[in-house]
Structure formats: C-alpha cells, structure tokens
Amino acid sequence: MxxxxxxxxxxxxxxxxxxxxxxxxxxxxxxxxxxxxSEKYLESIxxxxxxxxxxxxxxxxxxxxxxxxAPDQYTVGDILxxxxxxxxPVSCLEEDAPSCPRRDACxxxxxxxxxxxxxxxxxxxxxxxxxxxxxxxxx
Amino acid sequence: MxxxxxxxxxxxxxxxxxxxxxxxxxxxxxxxxxxxxSEKYLESIxxxxxxxxxxxxxxxxxxxxxxxxAPDQYTVGDILxxxxxxxxPVSCLEEDAPSCPRRDACxxxxxxxxxxxxxxxxxxxxxxxxxxxxxxxxx
DNA sequence: GTTTATTCCTATCTTTTAAGTAGGTTAATG
DNA sequence: CATTAACCTACTTAAAAGATAGGAATAAAC
Numbered sequence: 242m243x244x245x246x247x248x249x250x251x252x253x254x255x256x257x258x259x260x261x262x263x264x265x266x267x268x269x270x271x272x273x274x275x276x277x278x279s280e281k282y283l284e285s286i287x288x289x290x291x292x293x294x295x296x297x298x299x300x301x302x303x304x305x306x307x308x309x310x311a312p313d314q315y316t317v318g319d320i321l322x323x324x325x326x327x328x329x330p331v332s333c334l335e336e337d338a339p340s341c342p343r344r345d346a347c348x349x350x351x352x353x354x355x356x357x358x359x360x361x362x363x364x365x366x367x368x369x370x371x372x373x374x375x376x377x378x379x380x
Numbered sequence: 381m382x383x384x385x386x387x388x389x390x391x392x393x394x395x396x397x398x399x400x401x402x403x404x405x406x407x408x409x410x411x412x413x414x415x416x417x418s419e420k421y422l423e424s425i426x427x428x429x430x431x432x433x434x435x436x437x438x439x440x441x442x443x444x445x446x447x448x449x450a451p452d453q454y455t456v457g458d459i460l461x462x463x464x465x466x467x468x469p470v471s472c473l474e475e476d477a478p479s480c481p482r483r484d485a486c487x488x489x490x491x492x493x494x495x496x497x498x499x500x501x502x503x504x505x506x507x508x509x510x511x512x513x514x515x516x517x518x519x
Numbered sequence: 520g521t522t523t524a525t526t527c528c529t530a531t532c533t534t535t536t537a538a539g540t541a542g543g544t545t546a547a548t549g
Numbered sequence: 550c551a552t553t554a555a556c557c558t559a560c561t562t563a564a565a566a567g568a569t570a571g572g573a574a575t576a577a578a579c
C-alpha cells in the first residue's frame with residue numbers, strides 16, 4: 242500500500258523545478274545534487290515525466306529540464322499517475338483489467354472502487370503550486 | 381500502491397464467515413474451498429486475524445474459526461490494518477518511522493499525511509456488515 | 520569544426536518482498 | 550485411540566522495485 246520511490250522522487254523533482262521558477266533549463270545533475278538522489282536513477286524517472294509531457298528536456302550545453310506549465314496547472318494525481326504504475330488499490334481496477342471471473346459475486350468491488358475514488362479525488366485536488374515553500378512570494 | 385493479496389484475502393475470509401452467520405466454527409478447509417484459495421496460504425493469513433482477535437479458532441474435530449464480534453462491529457480498516465503491513469502511503473508515516481533527516485524541509489509530508497487520513501477515514505467508515513450480500517434479511 | 524555539457528537510450532544487475540509450499544505438533548471430539 | 554482440525558516453524562519461488570553502466574545523439578560555446 243505504499244507509494245513507490247519513483248512516485249515520491251518524481252514529485253520532488255517537480256517541486257524542485259517549480260521552486261527554481263525560472264524559464265531556464267535546469268540540468269539533471271543539479272536536481273539530483275539538491276535532492277540527494279543518484280543521477281542515473283533519477284534519469285529513469287525523469288524520462289517518464291518527459292514522455293508524459295510534464296517536462297521538456299533540452300540536450301547539449303545549457304540544456305536540462307523545465308516545466309511545461311505553471312505549477313498550479315499540475316495536480317499531484319497527474320504526476321503520480323505517470324510514475325506509479327497505477328494509483329488503483331487493486332489490480333482489477335487497472336486499465337488492462339483482465340475481467341475477474343468473480344466479478345459478479347464480488348462483495349468487495351464497490352469498496353475498492355470507492356477507495357480508488359477517494360484517493361483520486363484527494364490527489365487531484367492538490368496542485369504542485371500547493372506544495373511549494375510557503376515563504377515564496379509572501380513578504 | 382496496491383493492497384496485497386493478504387489484505388484482500390483476509391477481507392474475503394471475514395465476509396465468508398459473516399455470511400455463514402452462524403455460531404458454529406467453520407473449518408479453514410471450507411473457507412478455502414469456497415474462496416478458491418490454497419489452504420496453506422490461507423492458513424498464514426488467518427493466523428494474523430486470530431492473533432489480532434478478529435477471529436477465534438478452535439482446534440480438533442468440530443473446530444474451525446468464527447467471528448468474535450457482530451459484522452457491524454468490524455471496520456474494513458480494522459481488518460486491513462492487520463494484514464497489510466501498514467495502510468500508510470509512505471514509510472515515514474509508519475509506526476517505527478526512523479525520523480527522516482529531510483523532515484523539516486519536506487514539501488510533501490503534509491500531502492502524505494492528508495492522503496493517509498483520506499484513506500483511513502474511508503476505510504473506517506465501512507463495516508463488514510456493509511459488504512454482505514444485499515439479499516440477506518431482506519425478503 | 521572541435522570540445523564540452525547535456526539529454527537520451529538500452530541493457531543489466533541486485534535486493535527486497537510478496538506469494539506460496541511443506542511437514543510436523545498440539546488439542547478436541549466421539 | 551483414531552480422526553479432524555488448528556497451530557507452528559521453516560523453506561522456496563517468483564516478481565517487482567531499486568539501482569547501475571556505458572555509450573549514442575544533440576546542442577551550444579568557443
């Protein structure tokens with residue numbers, strides 16, 4: 242029932258980038274340094290974020306990553322859904338969902354659906370902007 | 381982010397026993413048969429439920445397991461917390477919680493706490509009785 | 520146009536945990 | 550005392566998470 246490090250790290254990356262709040266590209270090396278995460282491992286996570294269009298990368302000197310949108314345009318759900326395989330609490334609620342033979346008799350399906358909704362609602366209610374350090378912009 | 385089979389199976393066991401709605405002890409063999417779960421594996425799960433006082437076991441002929449309380453006295457949260465290691469979405473919210481060095485600077489702690497609460501609230505609002513087959517007792 | 524900084528890509532390794540199995544011991548009943 | 554069934558301890562297997570390595574492509578700087 243745990244959120245994986247992939248999910249947690251991806252959130253931290255997004256927050257880190259949002260806090261730089263610049264239009265410049267920030268190299269992975271810097272992010273990894275600040276966050277204390279291995280560069281190589283972080284690479285594999287950031288790849289997912291780029292593929293999901295939450296970040297854009299630019300190669301070569303002066304390159305790096307930056308957000309594609311303003312922080313308040315990302316929900317935490319958006320971010321986690323990309324790096325967690327799924328946010329569904331049980332596999333029968335996932336996309337592929339190989340139609341359970343017990344589905345009709347299943348006493349627990351509604352329960353899991355409700356839990357799924359509760360989790361999703363919560364995570365989609367919170368934006369990246371909500372997670373930034375409170376000092377910012379408040380003199 | 382998945383509930384383990386242990387958690388799911390334990391719920392099914394509890395529902396199965398509640399549906400027998402008898403004061404008699406039900407042998408593991410029967411439960412396993414009805415639920416299509418390996419006896420040996422189920423044994424390891426039921427052990428946890430007994431240890432947690434959700435069930436009582438009786439050995440020997442005529443023995444088996446039965447609920448210790450009425451179905452509406454168990455919440456789903458009670459049941460899952462026993463068999464899932466933890467319902468917490470991140471390890472820093474667990475019991476042992478080896479005090480994270482980033483705790484103060486952590487932008488995401490409040491988020492996870494909120495998620496934890498959302499999950500817990502949901503699961504504690506639903507009782508075992510809510511999961512029984514609707515036909516029962518309604519002519 | 521060569522050097523340098525950087526993302527991108529593919530593959531592999533390691534560790535951990537979940538899932539499942541096996542065999543033997545104790546207790547209650549008839 | 551034979552049978553049924555919980556209880557206990559240990560082991561095995563399989564899958565997933567976590568992490569690492571090396572190099573190819575690309576863009577800017579000089």
